[in-house]
Amino acid sequence: MADSSADTAAPIIPDDFLAILRCVNYDHPRDDGVLRIEGAMLRCAVCGYRYEVDDGIPNMLWDDAIPPDASAAAS
Numbered sequence: 001m002a003d004s005s006a007d008t009a010a011p012i013i014p015d016d017f018l019a020i021l022r023c024v025n026y027d028h029p030r031d032d033g034v035l036r037i038e039g040a041m042l043r044c045a046v047c048g049y050r051y052e053v054d055d056g057i058p059n060m061l062w063d064d065a066i067p068p069d070a071s072a073a074a075s
């Protein structure tokens with residue numbers, strides 16, 4: 001509810017939405033799969049799988065998740 005005084009760009013998805021999303025990887029408990037914004041994607045803090053976000057709608061389909069060993073620049 002605060003004024004938008006932040007000088008950063010709006011997040012790709014709202015914080016309250018992000019807070020309820022969880023990674024769908026069955027290899028770890030779902031509740032552990034907290035997602036964090038990484039660039040234009042969401043990244044699971046546990047398994048590192050990434051999910052694309054399109055117009056504020058995260059694609060949480062496991063078939064579309066990007067594995068952490070995909071050819072991407074390591075951070």
Ligand SMILES: [Zn+2]
Pocket residue numbers: 023024025028033044045046047048049
């Ligand atoms: Zn995960």
